[in-house]
Amino acid sequence: MSNLDVSDVSGIKSETAFHKSGSSTDLNPMSNEIFPSMSQFSAASDEFKTIRATNYFRGYDWSMAELLQKLPSRQLENVADLAARTLLRKKSLKPHRMTLRLSREDSLEDDIMGSLDQDLQSATDLSGYLDSAVRTFPTTLSKKRNIKHSILVKVKKPERGLPLLKYRLNKVSKYFMLKWRQFNRLLDLWRSHLLIIEGSFGTSVVSYFIFLKWVLLINVPVFLFTFTLLVIPALLYSWYGSQKLEDDVSFSFLDLFTGCGYLENSIMYYGFYTNQTMELVPGHSYEMKYVYLFTCAGYYILCLIILGYSYLRSYRIYYIEAGGPTINCYFNIFVSGWDYGITSNEASQLKHKSLYNEFKENLYSHHKKKSFRDKDELTKLWLIRTLTWLLVIVMLTLSGYITYFVSTELSITNKLAEESKSYSTLKTLAMPIVLSSIQQLFPLVFSFLELYEEYSSPKKQLYVHMFRAMAFKGTMLAVLVYFWFAVASSNIECWETFVGEEIYRLVIVDLIFVLGYSFFMEFMRKICSQRWEWIKKAEFAIAQHTLELIYSQSLCWLGFFFAPLLPLVVIMKLVLIFYVKRFSLMNNCTPSVKSCRDSRTHTIFVGYLFIFFLLCCIAVGYSIVLIKPSNVCGPYQNYSTIYEAINTDMISRWRNDSPAFNEISQVVNSPGFVAGVLIFMFMVLYYTRTISISHRAMVEQLQLQLISEGKDKKFLMNLLNQVKIRGHKQGILHPGPVLQKALADYSGPATASDAHGGKVFIRMVADSILGSPLPTGRSSPSQQY
């Protein structure tokens, strides 16, 4: 592409902190990105060829080096270089990124070799490093293979001893990783379904299904973990051990919905688990009370790790790297507008239309010039908004009261009346039905109110709506939890089983409502739309469905401690919901014109999931530490709190057994130690925050660097123009004081840091031009070198 062969100049790369940090772009200013098109700079190339030609005989490109040093962009680097020498260099194996070098692929090999550190000469490290380096090159796979191969043959393979072992292990592990990845692809759940959905509806709709799949995949391993540790021993013990079983209650179909009856004394709930020491394998005792608590703790900790990691990753990608609120709205539509996954004609037409609408909207809002609403309108708007928020709070308290009322009136009396076998199914199901209907109906009221609130963008409206819906769910769950822990635990004999049953019923009724929504809102609307023209097919309400998913998952977490088989129920529910929604979507829904950029909403969904998880953990933790477990059922009979079971039995036993443990536990329990740990955590927090601030400052510096690289072009253009003009003015470029004076008078770019240096530099360039006498002002382009 470029006539200017400046590949020799690449050797002058200065090793500044920018390069080593691995986060910079390549700052080689003489690459072909500087010169826009060769037609514009053919004269420039001639001039530079002159300079090079004259120095060729001198044997080195000192003028090129000087030229580089004087460029405006380099000034910043010189300053930074000074600072960089005092910074701690991070010795990481991350290769520095290669920018687009469309015409310099053959020199990639040399670049890699040049940037290797000395101690990477062993083949094992090298191949790992090469893999990650070569991945980021924008060339074809075959070229990458060749590059890697040609570098690796130059490195000596280890002959014997430990390096040879490492090398062989590395190869074997890579082979197995490859086989594993191939196998993993077969396991990819629902891949064909997701393909079909994405083709017809685009990435935003498919993100709901991916979220569902992710939630399912979280649930499966943690459930297996608790299943093997908790449920199977209890089952075995009940079959073979000496546990007294309740009288057989016959199983009726309604029990699946209410969770009572046959299921009540089954493995499903807390009440089944015995507090006796089980001896499954003679000689080894399996204490159910410890197992129960620790398995539950393990479950929650596993979920915490998974959720925390994914939330942080999502936050990093969408908030930090994107720099918060996006300002480049036009460019973003440009570059991420077209959804490459669309494969159906209908969807693509819709996408074109939605892109058109988006551009039109932006144009319109731009021309409207952000109406400064006058004072009257503003006050009216704020009044309306305050009113609606007040109304929302009133509705929240109302829903909380309704929940409490239904629970006390119906659930408890029903349960207490169960003793006399006179309970009715409807009364047991009353509370969940009321809850779910409130959750479906009240958001409709919000949507109506939001018409008046007039938020500035539909995104904001969506976030407010989501927040209100989740606030409702959260409030009702909180009221329920309070009711269970305060009222039910003191009135009902085996209250944990009661709580487990309640949550089970909530889950089942929620499933019924979801299926009902699918049936009525989507299926019936399609039938109606075929009949009457003015009814349109439903659009898939992604946000609402995702919030329902979050709600059901938080129910699972809340109820796990009281009903260990609940995750299994939730897994089956999720699978059922997936298939129902998928078929309903393809048959009944129409793709929406509104383009929903879902990157930030995904972060918000994971954030809600995480928050609800923490709240559930707090609730369960509260019940473990502060509530008295029931006396007639479960593994913690006759303890004052569950925590006490661990404390008195296990820990005091350990304390008596080994004095060392006693000492350690006393130290750990002391306030000094806890304070020390807290202080340490705060210090780590402060440290990471400082690093993030400095990274942000670095990003700003790099932006300035980019801008000044652009100034390089103007600098060089000016320089060359001046040299040409002066040379032409003289007619012939002959050595003389006039030219030197003219060049000395040349005022270069007005960068203060470089005023003096610029003139010195000009003189040097002049010297080099005048060094060998040329017959004409223009160089002879036929000089080959």
Add this chain to the structure above:
Amino acid sequence: MSYNESSMVKIPLDVLENMPELKENPFRRRICQVFSDDATGDMAFDDFLDMFSVFSEAAPREIKSAYAFKIYDFDGDNFLGRSDLETTLKALTQNSLKTEEVKFVIDQVLEETDLDSDGMLSYIEFEHVISRAPDFLTTFHIRI
């Protein structure tokens, strides 16, 4: 397919254009040209593999942005000039925007992204703004 065949047997452009994954894509012709060896659009197996590996989920951001730049650079001069941006815009909206609207949008895009104000987007600038577009990775992705 033998090793030689994988780089020599080529599928012609019109067959590739009708592939279900590319059928509805307004940039399909340019995509095939970018990934084919000789810039005609006929792809050998190696090129085909390259294409889907770039569009897969596991491709790093640098590769995706490099190839996005190549795809949107219709005249192949290593810069996204006004004509490139105009062609992209027309392909995205199927020519429905009026001329002055097109001009205005391109002005806005250049204003947002062109740091050295030369009227064109170089790769450095492009990569810089891409890193601030979080949706890019999810939309620049063909699921197979």
